[in-house]
Amino acid sequence: MLRHQASRYRFLNCVALFLCAVLLASCAKVGPNYKQPAFAQEVQLSVVDGEFTGLVPQQADIQYWWRIFNDPTLNLLINEAISNNIDIKVALSSIYESRAQYGVTRSRLLPAIDGAASVARGRQSDAGTGIDRSSFTQYAVGVDASWEIDLWGKIRRSIEASEAEYQATEEQLNDLLISVCADVARRYFMIRTLQSQVAITVKNIDSQKIILKMVQDRRAAGISSGLEENQSMQVYSTTQTYLPSLRTELSNNINRLSFLLGQPTGYVNDLLTPLADVPLPPEDVAIDIPADRLRLRPDVRQAERLLIAQTARVGVATAELYPTLSLFGSLGTGALSIGDLFSSGSSQFSLGPSVKMNLFNRNDLRQQIIVEDERAKQALYHYEMTVLLAVEEIENALVAYHEQQIQLRSLNNAQIAAQLVMDKSQDLYRSGLIDFQVVLDAERTLLEMENNYEAGRGNTSIYLADLYRALAGGWENSRDLVN
Template sequence: MSTSLRTRLSSLRYAASLLTILLAGCVSGPDHVPPQMPLPAKFEAGGSTSNGNVVTAEWWTAYGDKRLDGLVTHGFRENLDVLQALENINSASANVTVAGAGGLPSLTVGASHTVSGEKGRLRTSVGTTNTSGGDASLSWLLDIFGQYRRSRESAIASLGAASATADNAKLTFLKDLVESYIDARYYQERIALSQASLKSRQQTYELTQLQLKAGAASRLDVVQAEGLVQSTKSEIPGLQQSFTESAHHIATLIGMPASSLMGELQKSAGQPVFRGDIRAGIPADLIRNRPDIRKAERELAAAVADIGAAEAQLYPSISLSGSISPSWVKASGASGGSLTSWSFGPSLNLPIFDGGTLRANVDIEKSDAKTQYLAWKAAVLNGVEEVENALTAVRRDTQTLEPLRRQVETAQESLALSTVSYKDGASSLLDVLDAQRSVSDAEASLAATVQQVAKDYVDLYVAIGAGYLEPEHVAAKPTAKSG
């Protein structure tokens, strides 16, 4: 083998090796590293034991209300906000394919057939000519610096963000539904209390009328008793309207017409009371369990990948392209013939003067990544704050329940004693009316606190990111592999 031939073969091997290295690529830009930030070992009002994965914890079942359980199950499948968020996952998944397609070879083919001819009186006119042809074009932008690989990484991260957004929509729906159900039952309780109070005050009013006829009461006593009756009557329509609005909202949340659900909700089931444990876990659990934090982390990953895609545009790009176009022509009265044309070759695109646009694009993406990192930190701190507040509220409001129950009992006892005393003529009507007001106020305060404690548990479990996935769906979350 001659020296010249050995030199050429060596050059070819070197070029092939260089091309392989270039195609394998040095990918521009930084790689995403999951963000971290210092967090306390425990919540101020919580324990030091991790909750683990609570995304499938059906915490609302601790209210012991089968009707609520059914509404949640139905709503997860029919809530329109959740369905829209799930549909966005399909769009984000398709964007992964679109983002990576630019770095793959593109082949297009086509075919054509034309018939042409001439008519006239000249003897030189010819008959029909049939022309059949085809073409195939191939192009491939060599993704040497990883522009499309980074774009695909960004699209995959955006897919994860879309999935987390859907999870967050489920958690938002869950909070709205359970709290609206608690509100509906609260208004039903208040209606029942007002109706019972109205009955008691009506009896007092009738007794006062009898006392007036017997000369043991004044007209002022009758007017005061009647005023309390009318005041109680005026409360009930507003409470009924509030119940109706809560029921209508529940129907909207689960994707049903209000009329189809109203009859079921009008069957009173008492106020929901949470009978589960307080399980807040530790702050580090939030990074895994809260979908808004996972969404922020995925958006950060997408922003970091966009830096690489922007940096890749600073460097030269090489494209390979080629085409082949065979054709066959046959004129009337003549034999046919074929012709094939082809071309192949690389092209180089080298950005030199762009007025600083490409470099500015890199700076924009870097700034966006920093913004997303700050947004992630804010999401984490907001999550910690929400859990801390919910823990404090649960413990504070729960402590007020027993004193309020005792207050209701003493007010009812005071009313019974004052009523007997009034019938015996030993006390005035004013004592009875004051006792009735005290009973109504105490019962209303107790019902409102039961409502608030029930909502406090909702806030706590939503704040820790619990219950937005059904167990069978945990392993079925949409993913895409990078490559």
Template sequence: MPCVLARTVRFSATLALALALSGCMVGPDYQPPDPQMAAGFRAGSGLAPASGPQIDLTSWWRGFGDPMLDKVVDQALAENLDLAQAVARVRQARAAVAIARAALLPSGALNGSAATAHQSVETPIGQIQNALGVDRDGNLYDLGAGASWDADIFGGLRRGQQAALADYQAADAGAAAARVAVVAEAADTYIQLRTLQARLAIVREQAGTQRQLLDLARLQYARGLLAEADLREAQSTCARIEAQVPPLESALETATNTLEVLMGAVPGSWHGALAAPSAIPAPPAIASAEGPASLLRRRPDIIIAERRLAAANARIGTAIAEYYPHFSLSALLGFSSTSAASLLGSGGAQAQAIAGVRWRLFDFGRVDAEVAAARGHYGEALAAYRLAVLQATADVENAFTSLAKSQAQAQLLRASEDSFGRRWQIVRTAEARGVVSRVEVLQSTGRLLQARDARVTAQSDAARAAVLSFRALGGGWQS
């Protein structure tokens, strides 16, 4: 038995060393693409210059200075179910890397069995045993340890490990992408909620003003001082403004429910905390000095595309490795006996060593097709990467443009509201002196509220454009 074991070990070690020394990796080595990027964002020049400390992109929402927004985002990061799914996918990809790494190592197994059998006399073998007087009852005991190893001479398994690692890194970036999306959607929905609250308050005030105008119109009509057509117009205007309330209330309820789902909470559980109206959060200034090149390491979707490209490149090597023979080593050491008492004796010992080869020698047409498919997948992944880079740059340019224009519009509408506010004060003073009527004061109030509603909408657009800008910049995730 020791001689058999020694020969087995020497044979396996010698062949393993020879195969390892001749090992290589077929297929192209991966070279990350180097896309041409502009020096800066064209639309960045239209943004307000950043003053004060730089905003930390990893927690950009805190730059809005709204404690409730901070609570909403923190809750979403902790409980959002889309994010939980993305994290679970990362765990799956990490396990796939471990599986690919294990394929490069020897595998072993310990097997044992004990069997007893009684042969039927209704079978040919049983009839022969019965005729010869052979005992038809038998036992068999086996105990053994086996090991096997696929010698990765041409690197097919190692290319597979590279592909699995790139897939894991893509999944990790996917979790970061989900995080960026969840934070941006939560912040955007929160801003919409505050906007709807502000607009609902304005519309209700407008409706109240219009009802006062309608009451005055009815009084004037009853006194014969107003034509019926003017009365009907006042009624129509009042009804039109009041009709804006139900859709805004519905939209507010929908936004609150949507925000709660993003936070992983049962709809209704945060209604009380969010019911009190609050100002639309003012966005911080955004610095754009790093330029488009920073997107390559910050945007998760670009990282995902680049890692998928690396995985596709590695799988070309996996396919090319099928042109070459695959060698394997296996060994068995164990005991087998019909008696449990003699199982571990020298007579029951057995050993085996096998060197195997598998070569798809007459299947090169299929291998050609597999290699061509792998190269085609790589070409698709390369185009997807280039598109991701272009789209990322366009996203930032569009977001910066929207932010700059929304801020400019909000400034103009704020000036308009201020002018209407001053006019309203003048009219109120004139009414106190008996120079103008109550009707003119209410009309001035209505125009002021219209200007305020337009300013609130523009202010909301600017805040949401800032959220879109932070999202387009990658939200601070670094590769």
């Protein structure tokens, strides 16, 4: 009876000790608590209320912004890049790694429990005793447990840091998705632009060849001089020199596009034939720039998560100055015969606290707090710099698209006028009313204006892709990828 009551008291004492430990573990955390910087709210876009050509300020869904170009090939390329891009796969792996590490850190709040079983054969020495001690076998089975009580919040601060780092990897993927989608679109627009410029150059070479033949026939008839033939040959040959550089740049962009899709070179060749014009956006594009757009950008959110993590590490370093309290215990059975392992009287247990404190390296610990605190300041400066860069990118993209829309209209008028001048000058030359130099100048101007117009079309679409990238268009896709 007395033995039963003693066991009951021991059990109650253990429960009381456990409850005290839980209460202690909920104590305040040392170190600074994170406070969201007001910098992102204080920084405002200076051009957000302005009027921009081709942009309509109204609510718009920019998650799948590339669909406004109504180009099935572009849609296919971006979807494939999201699925197969190597950088995206690496970022996904980093998320899984960080999520697992977050789980490891959280598990430190729980007791560590190990099971053990052993068998040992031994014999005590009988030297000098005159007593014959026979050999014996020791059997034991038990459970060992240890639990660090988070008195000062070191473990909870570590969890804060680990969770913030995990969230930062998610934002890194979000930012990468934005960049990959925009880069694929940019490469596609550049490819279509270069294909058009190659076609224009070939067309001009054919036209100049006809003019060269006409000059040669006029010289054979004694109507024109050899100078005109040489001038025509010079223009014709000069235009031919443009093709190699255009084709080289076209090939480089096609190969880069294959790389962005996670595929070997040549993979997209069939997708890019037959040739097509650069897809242009609608005349009026709906753009919504909410006041909190800066904080919605994943690079800003990533910088903030890293700041949260580093702030928590200051608390982890501060907690090292304080004593560490742990509970340890073991419960098991032991006997000299395996049949007696679970018999009455074979049980054994131990339970108690352990306190550990750094005594002789406290200066090092204080220096480590300074290290972590300075890193937190650096993380704050990085956050502020990221916000400023975000403002710069958005404003630059808005102005660039606005000005490009204006320029494209002028380029269109210029290339139409250049074609009219070219046609009229050829007619006048055949009639002998103007000098051949006028025709040559018209040829060069027409080629230049047509190429500039195609470049302007491509830049219009490229600058809109840059604007969507700056506004964090498309980044919500990452949640579907992770899940």
